[in-house]
Amino acid sequence: MRKIGISEIEDIALGAALLGAGGGGDPYVGKLVAIGAVKECGPVTLLSPEEVPDDALIIPIAMMGAPTVLAEKAIGGTEYRTLYDTVSGFFGKPVYAFMPMEAGGVNSMLPIAAAARLGLPLVDVDGMGRAFPELQMVTFTIGGGSATPMALVDEKGNASIFRTITNKWTEELARAVTMACGGSVSVSLYPMEGAFMKKYGVHGIVTRSQRLGSAIRKVKEASASTPEEVFLNITEGFKLFKGKIGDVLREVRGGFNFGKVLLEGIGECKGRQAYVEFQNENLSATVDGRILATTPDLICLVDTETFYPVPTDALKYGKRVMVVGLPCFPLWRTEEGLKLVGPRYFGIDTDYIPLEERQKGGKADV
Amino acid sequence: MRKIGISEIEDIALGAALLGAGGGGDPYVGKLVAIGAVKECGPVTLLSPEEVPDDALIIPIAMMGAPTVLAEKAIGGTEYRTLYDTVSGFFGKPVYAFMPMEAGGVNSMLPIAAAARLGLPLVDVDGMGRAFPELQMVTFTIGGGSATPMALVDEKGNASIFRTITNKWTEELARAVTMACGGSVSVSLYPMEGAFMKKYGVHGIVTRSQRLGSAIRKVKEASASTPEEVFLNITEGFKLFKGKIGDVLREVRGGFNFGKVLLEGIGECKGRQAYVEFQNENLSATVDGRILATTPDLICLVDTETFYPVPTDALKYGKRVMVVGLPCFPLWRTEEGLKLVGPRYFGIDTDYIPLEERQKGGKADV
Numbered sequence: 041m042r043k044i045g046i047s048e049i050e051d052i053a054l055g056a057a058l059l060g061a062g063g064g065g066d067p068y069v070g071k072l073v074a075i076g077a078v079k080e081c082g083p084v085t086l087l088s089p090e091e092v093p094d095d096a097l098i099i100p101i102a103m104m105g106a107p108t109v110l111a112e113k114a115i116g117g118t119e120y121r122t123l124y125d126t127v128s129g130f131f132g133k134p135v136y137a138f139m140p141m142e143a144g145g146v147n148s149m150l151p152i153a154a155a156a157r158l159g160l161p162l163v164d165v166d167g168m169g170r171a172f173p174e175l176q177m178v179t180f181t182i183g184g185g186s187a188t189p190m191a192l193v194d195e196k197g198n199a200s201i202f203r204t205i206t207n208k209w210t211e212e213l214a215r216a217v218t219m220a221c222g223g224s225v226s227v228s229l230y231p232m233e234g235a236f237m238k239k240y241g242v243h244g245i246v247t248r249s250q251r252l253g254s255a256i257r258k259v260k261e262a263s264a265s266t267p268e269e270v271f272l273n274i275t276e277g278f279k280l281f282k283g284k285i286g287d288v289l290r291e292v293r294g295g296f297n298f299g300k301v302l303l304e305g306i307g308e309c310k311g312r313q314a315y316v317e318f319q320n321e322n323l324s325a326t327v328d329g330r331i332l333a334t335t336p337d338l339i340c341l342v343d344t345e346t347f348y349p350v351p352t353d354a355l356k357y358g359k360r361v362m363v364v365g366l367p368c369f370p371l372w373r374t375e376e377g378l379k380l381v382g383p384r385y386f387g388i389d390t391d392y393i394p395l396e397e398r399q400k401g402g403k404a405d406v
Numbered sequence: 407m408r409k410i411g412i413s414e415i416e417d418i419a420l421g422a423a424l425l426g427a428g429g430g431g432d433p434y435v436g437k438l439v440a441i442g443a444v445k446e447c448g449p450v451t452l453l454s455p456e457e458v459p460d461d462a463l464i465i466p467i468a469m470m471g472a473p474t475v476l477a478e479k480a481i482g483g484t485e486y487r488t489l490y491d492t493v494s495g496f497f498g499k500p501v502y503a504f505m506p507m508e509a510g511g512v513n514s515m516l517p518i519a520a521a522a523r524l525g526l527p528l529v530d531v532d533g534m535g536r537a538f539p540e541l542q543m544v545t546f547t548i549g550g551g552s553a554t555p556m557a558l559v560d561e562k563g564n565a566s567i568f569r570t571i572t573n574k575w576t577e578e579l580a581r582a583v584t585m586a587c588g589g590s591v592s593v594s595l596y597p598m599e600g601a602f603m604k605k606y607g608v609h610g611i612v613t614r615s616q617r618l619g620s621a622i623r624k625v626k627e628a629s630a631s632t633p634e635e636v637f638l639n640i641t642e643g644f645k646l647f648k649g650k651i652g653d654v655l656r657e658v659r660g661g662f663n664f665g666k667v668l669l670e671g672i673g674e675c676k677g678r679q680a681y682v683e684f685q686n687e688n689l690s691a692t693v694d695g696r697i698l699a700t701t702p703d704l705i706c707l708v709d710t711e712t713f714y715p716v717p718t719d720a721l722k723y724g725k726r727v728m729v730v731g732l733p734c735f736p737l738w739r740t741e742e743g744l745k746l747v748g749p750r751y752f753g754i755d756t757d758y759i760p761l762e763e764r765q766k767g768g769k770a771d772v
Contacts, residue, residue, distance in 0.1 A: 126569070129496070130495070130496065132498055196571055196575070197571045198568070198570045198571055198575050198579060199570070200566055200567065200568045200579060201566065201567045202564070203564075204564045204565070205564055209562070212586050213564060213566060213586050215586075216583055216585065216586035217566075217579050217582055217583060219582065220582035221579070
């Protein structure tokens with residue numbers, strides 16, 4: 041158990057944006073919401089998963105809809121109380137704590153704001169260990185968890201609960217109400233008991249985000265070696281490519297941002313070509329025609345000077361980025377995990393090979 | 407307390423279609439659903455409002471969406487169990503009985519099917535005493551009742567509950583989910599306790615529908631006087647016009663059927679002109695430029711031969727109809743009632759004058 045205040049939030053937002061793997065929303069907007077709540081209501085208690093009773097009701101908090109709308113429509117501050125009342129009313133049982141659903145600039149922050157405003161603890165766990173685009177893509181699905189009852193509230197005070205026959209129907213109905221409410225709402229889905237959370241959750245994700253964020257901020261202060269080496273050491277990441285953005289192809293389809301960013305090698309990669317494909321989050325990194333990493337491993341683009349993560353919606357011609365691969369949470373590498381978030385699910389015609397193994401095969405030619 | 411079986415359902419459907427005042431859906435489709443349920447599960451117990459305990463939880467059952475979609479998509483039979491579970495779960499209290507929300511070909515029938523399938527009683531009460539197009543147009547609104555928590559289920563088993571800040575938002579969110587579910591769903595709204603139902607409900611509406619239906623069926627058997635006189639006597643209705651349909655103007659706007667039917671006088675009305683305007687239900691009847699009836703009084707078109715009601719979607723060139731006015735439930739004639747369903751709400755620029763008074767003024771010239 042420890043406290044999360046404003047400086048911790050700054051680091052968590054930065055680290056979570058890296059773990060967002062290109063998605064997860066704008067950490068600046070997310071940070072403002074969390075800091076605003078903590079300034080008003082005081083710091084948040086962070087519990088390790090083991091500190092939560094097995095039968096306690098834990099609910100993830102997230103936003104649904106377009107992050108660009110969130111930036112304009114904002115969050116009123118009453119949403120979390122309404123979510124709390126709706127869910128605890130449904131179960132006839134008080135909510136014990138909140139947790140994030142995914143690591144990302146926005147969705148790592150909103151649960152902190154909720155915890156601050158309700159005076160409840162936050163659990164150091166999530167259901168992805170990164171960000172993914174669809175709502176069934178959580179470790180809890182592997183454990184047989186259901187997205188519903190899913191609660192959805194808007195900043196005006198309207199509340200809905202869904203209980204659906206499949207998570208696909210959850211997506212359909214929740215998406216329809218999200219649009220009717222103006223394109224951005226606060227949600228709670230996959231409500232669960234402590235025991236289930238402990239068994240299937242990604243433990244320590246908030247702490248990991250914070251540690252990463254703090255380290256990224258200090259990369260340039262390090263003196264022992266080059267900043268790049270420091271960055272790769274602290275993230276335990278693999279450098280896949282370094283290049284200048286030559287083109288960005290984007291397509292909005294079915295509510296998702298699909299696209300591909302083309303990179304021309306710089307520095308030690310000069311003369312080589314690479315591209316990264318994405319659906320909200322980065323899906324695959326290909327260098328000179330050879331795939332070096334695929335989902336569910338994390339493919340992160342970072343600025344070559346500041347080492348700050350560059351989300352897919354900030355990709356621009358001429359920007360210099362390093363492509364870094366981070367190994368995903370082990371549960372994603374199981375057969376069930378790969379069915380949910382492996383490359384073939386996203387239409388990439390390759391078997392999943394762990395990032396580390398792909399590196400062994402090809403370290404020589406990078 | 408009495409039982410409702412198949413022959414009662416036939417009469418209720420016919421009478422309710424008349425009280426639908428042009429709307430309320432196709433009584434044939436509604437009847438099939440109710441008869442199917444009663445054949446399978448046995449007759450339904452009808453309670454008078456006074457037989458219901460004050461603290462019992464009573465929920466209206468209705469369909470939302472397009473009746474034309476209902477006719478194709480039908481009703482699975484599991485919806486009522488899901489509605490029951492959803493609402494009783496929300497309140498942590500068993501549902502004591504079902505009731506209809508409005509009188510109409512479809513919505514008078516579905517609560518009978520629900521009661522049969524769940525083995526629960528039906529209460530002889532509704533919230534309109536006729537049909538109206540918008541969900542806030544119920545006597546319970548006058549009593550300060552809220553449409554929410556509103557439960558919505560589809561034939562596949564998906565369930566939602568809404569709790570909104572206004573009934574307008576209920577409409578928005580429920581309409582979005584209705585569309586996402588395919589255009590027609592079963593709903594329960596305005597859940598209430600027995601005491602509130604007794605105070606604001608339209609008592610005896612099921613029995614009145616049945617009595618009207620039975621009488622209409624026998625109109626032509628009567629020997630004492632002309633069938634038309636018999637019909638007007640049993641309905642306690644005012645004959646406003648008799649004519650041949652010369653034209654029907656229709657417009658679908660915001661999910662409603664708006665329109666106007668033009669009539670050329672026949673029989674004793676020969677040489678005269680009339681029109682009836684509607685928004686799902688008939689709103690006003692104007693003869694030779696003079697308004698003879700407006701909402702909330704019931705304006706019903708019936709076949710001049712069979713005296714069966716003709717709903718707005720069955721209006722066709724050449725059809726011969728009698729326009730009949732029936733006085734509405736007294737609560738609709740109060741200031742609060744007229745704010746909800748008076749002529750000005752529907753954009754008709756006239757004060758409400760009760761049907762009977764308008765007749766006194768003009769009896770001579772019909």
